Amino acid sequence: MRIKLILRTIRNFILILLFSLVILYCSAIYSDRNAKDTQQRSTEKVQKTNSRLTTPKITRIKTQGFASYIGMGSNQFEEKFGQPEATMDSAINVEWLLYNLDSSSYLKVGIDQYTQKVCSIVVVGNIANNNSKLEVGMTFKQLLQLSTLYANFEVSYREENFQFELSENDLNNHPLIGFANGSYVIPYLQPNSKKVMALEFLDTGMLLKKNIYQIVSRTPIPSQYQGETNWDQLDIMVPFDLMQVINAKRRILANTVLPVGDPLTQSAQSIIDSLEKNPKRYLKTSYANLLEDITSGDVGRNRFLSLNQSDFSKKLYQDVGLNAKNVEVYAILPFYSSTTFFENTKLQQDVWYSLVDSKTKKIGIAYDQGLLVIIINKGGN
Secondary structure, X not given: OHHHHHHHHHHHHHHHHHHHHHHHHHHXXXXXXXXXXXXXXXXXXXXXXXXXXXXOOOOOEOOOHHHHHOOOEHHHHHHHHOOOOEEEOOOOOEEEEEEOOOOOOEEEEEEEOOOOEEEEEEXXXXXXXXXXXXXXXOEHHHHHXXXXXXXXXXXXXXXXXXXXXXXXXXXXXXXXXXXXXXXXXXXXXXXXXXEEEEEEEEOHHHHHHHOOOEEOOOXXXXXXXXXXXXXXXXXXHHHHHHHHHHHHHHHHOOOOOOOOOOOXXXXXXXXXXXXXXXXXXXXXXXXHHHHHHHHOOOOOOOOOEEEOHHHOOHHHHXXXXXXXXXXXXXXXEOOOOOOHHHHOHHHHHHHHHHHHOOOOOOEEEEEEOOEEEEEEEOOOO
């Protein structure tokens, strides 16, 4: 019996040892396979990143129309187009020259204050531009016949390289086209009709300042904003410029032109005064904090807000004496240029269409240091 017990013990020990060895072997195989899978995923991730950062060769189209004026000296430009009807400062080292006021052919020209050269030309409406095939009102299909639309662009600025990656939304609403002279154009498309509603011709520096496309390269964007901004002038000129764009588009649509000094403008200014005096009384904390930062002069903030009636406390309407049933109130921040309405698809749908709609008869616009307030009279009375 003793011998049988010893033999059984030895047998059990051998079985347990074999079972343990099998488990260790399988574990080693699994760990090795898992390590290989991890390495493969890491390799694929690197390959994907490298693929993402690889820009195809961009075919630039023949320089035409207003693109030929990008980079021209400001004096030479004014010799050709004459003195502007008005000028306005900006927060991005650009002086704007306004042409064709009170017409359907709005033209705004940006002069880089460092180089004194044309860095941007914004066109709304049809303006004679040397038989250019690029026109406001052209269809998306016509745009595709003119140029291939690329999702990746690599640009050079101040001896640094930057790579843009355009999303599907970018390609469908504000694609980017390059010209042979190194300039670019952004055709701003209406989301519904897919027709070009405005054109902006610009140089590389202005393209970076606009910051509307994702940059996938790791090169830091150079500082875009100047140390001092003439806010007193901008507080007057930003609403004036915006009204010029709105009425230019309303003329194109054969709608009634809106008056610049409607009494609702005073109500819009009252809203700005209330929001700046006690923002947390009317807005949730995160919105109030952003508003305080922007109106204190922090023009470099990238976060963008478009606030409507649902974002304001009812106390705001009570304090400024407005009936929420009769008006729509919008606060947009930060806001520095009228082209923001063309760049932001949601803003077009929420606000722009109402501004140029034939049913809208009265609006009020007020502005202060990056905060734009718009009031639209629903009834038009």
